[in-house]
Every structure is written in C-alpha cells, then in structure tokens.
Amino acid sequence: MLQMQLRIAEQDPVAAPRPAQAPSGPAWLAYGFRPFFLAGSAAAVVLMALWLMILAGWQVPHPGFDPIRWHGHEMLFGFGGAVVAGFLLTAVPNWTGLPTPKDGRLGALLALWLLGRLGSWQGGGGLVLDLLFLPGLGLALAGPLVRAGQVRNLIFLPVLAMLWVSNALFWLGPSSTLALSLALYGLLLLIALIGGRVIPFFTERALSGHRPRRLVWLEGAALAGLFLSALVENWPGISIKAKLLILSVTACLHLLRMFGWGSPRALGVPLLWVLYLAYSFLPVGLCLRALAWMGWGSLSAATHALTAGCIAIMCLGMMSRVALGHTGRELKPAPITVLAFALMGASALCRSLVPFFWPDSYSHALWCAGGLWCLAFSLYFLAYWPVLTRPRVDGKPG
Secondary structure, three states, X not given: OHXXXXXXXXXXXXXXXXXXXXXXXXXXXXXXXXXXXXXXXXXXHHHHHHHHHHXXXXXXXXXXXXXXXXXXXXXXXXXXXXXXXXXXXHHHHHHHOOOOXXXXXXXXXXXXXXXXXXXXXXXXHHHHHHOOXXXXXXXXXXXXXXXXXXXHHXXXXXXXXXXXXXXHHHHHOOOHHXXXXXXXXXXXXXXXXXXXXXXXXXXXXXXXXXXXXXXXHHHHHHHHHHHHHHXXXXXXXXXXXXXHHHHHHHHHHHXXXXXXXXXXXXXHOHHHHHHHHHHHXXXXXXXXXXXXXXXXOOHHHHHHHHHHHHHHHHHHHHHHHHHHHHOOOOOOOOHHHHHHXXXXXXXXXXXXXXXXXXXXXXXXXXXXXXXXXXXXXXXXXXXXXXXXXXXXXXXXXX
C-alpha cells in the first residue's frame, strides 16, 4: 500500500502530458530545457577549460577574485544552476499542466543566468548580477505550482531558496567554504528529490516486468539524512564521531534506496545505468567525507566524488534523456552520447577516488579528470546541438 501511494503520484518529466502551445519564437526558446541544457553543457566545457589554463599558469584573463573560489562557485551555481533550471522549467509544466516561461521570457531568464556568470567573473562588484538568477527562476516556477495547488512540489522552492542564501553567503559572508558546502548539499537534495521520483519511474518504464521497491520510511530517512549531514558538516562544534555517524548512516540509506529501485538489467540501458552510476557517487562521496573527517584521505577528493561524480554525471544523464523525450525522439542515445557517459564516469573516478587513495597521483589525476570532463561535455554539446535547436521531430509544440 505504501509503495502504491508513492507510485501513484509520480509523473515522468519526459512522457507526462504537457500544455499544448504552438511555438511563436525560435525552437531553442520553445521550452526551458533547450537553452539551459545548451548553456549548461557549454559552461561545463568553458569553465573547466579556463580553470585548467589558470592552473597551468597560462596568460589568460583571471577572475576578479581568488580562482579557487571562482572555480567552486561556477561549477555549482553556473554549470549546476543552468541544468537545474532546464530540468525544473521542463518538469513543472508536466506536474501542473501550466506553462513556464518560453520565447522572450525564457530568453530573459537565460540572460539573468549569463549576467550571473559575468558578475562572478568580475568578482566583488558583480554580486548583484549573480544574485538575480535564482529568484527569477523561483518566481517562474512558483506561479504554476501555486496556481495548480501543487503543495507536494512546492518543496523545490525552499531548496532553491537554500541555494540562493548560500550564494548570498558566498558574496557577503565571512566564509566561502561554508557557502559552497551549503550549495553542494542544496544540489544533492535536489538530486535526491528528483532522482527519487524519476529514476524508479524510468527504470519501470524501460525494464518490462520490473517493479522498483520504494519504502516510505527509507525515502524520508534518506532525505532527512542529507539535511542532517549538511548540519553536522557545517555547524561549529560538532564532534568528529557525530559527523562519522551521520555521514555513514546517510550513505547506507541512499545505497539501500538505490538498490531498491534498480535491477541488473539496467546495465543494458545506457540512459538508466548513467543515472545509477551518478547516484552511486552520492553514498560513495558521503563515505569518503566521513573517512576524511577521521583523517584518512583528502576532504577535497571526497567532495569531488559528490560534484564531479554525483552532480555532473546526473546532469549529463538527465540532459540526455529529457532532451530526447521532449523532442519526440526515441529514448536511445547515440553512440557518441554513450561515450560521453563513460568518459564522464572515468573523469569522476580520476578526480575523486584516485587522489583520495593515491595522493601522490593527484596532479596527473587532476589533469586527466579535467581533460575527460571537457571531452565528455563537448561530445554532448555537439550531439545535442541539432536536437535542442530544431523543432520536435513529431511536429508537436515544445
């Protein structure tokens, strides 16, 4: 009965009914995923390439503040923010039956995101520009959610607010480390919320006869564990033992959650295994952070299991599936896209597990990870440019 209640309310952000509106502008502004998935994949390549050039000491323009802070900020708020926007602007109309911005209004929202990137590059003087985008996105989503009485889906608004507060703390607060840590957990909460809805649904749709197991107590405990993990990692005075306990238990909860959804048959479906690969880095990253707090391994490497592993691979997988489904195409990625999945998985391993367990290999692992990252997202951008800039192949709006 509990599992049935969980399944009844789930809606596929790819296949659910959508508001039927004829496009009035260019195809790339016809739906939220189009410009923001293009922007997110392009940002992934450009931002990483700039970071690698800065590390190499090349004579390139430098951001207006500490490059390390800039890199962390832009990976979370620049790249991550674009993909989150593209997904939510596409999912909310399916959940509510009401449209989100398109055409000129969607272009204005994209402009706010671009202004944020300019503001971040400028440094301290650009804080106002960078703080505009998330409120604009929140207002675009709040309208249809409130009008449709979508109480259950309003949870995404406070998570976006958490991201905005962490961004404000980054610019105005005394500790950018605290701000970026809160932003990291904000994105992980979004992945846990959205992944808990769509990954079991996608699995059930793709694997005939498979019924994902979802337990109410486990779903709730896993989400609560992430919230507690954010608290114990960032609240002053919390003991190392408490951090170890909360992070380890939360990792186990998410591992159990993922195993309940899946099936070994998912390994034969690229659009599924890439999502499970991404989600597996969540418990791995939490365990590595627990070990790092105990003095074993690098906390930075553990963090990158969550960023380069969980967040980036999930973004790549979701961008691929949503773009195919919402343009009327078969849910079967091209070989070049599957190659991008594999390259991104290798990048995450190089940036997290290799330096964590073999710190002497840090420098080589970093350059290898950065190169594989740029190649993976470049392949996505090339493969999906025609998909995202042309009208749907089935002639429907969107």
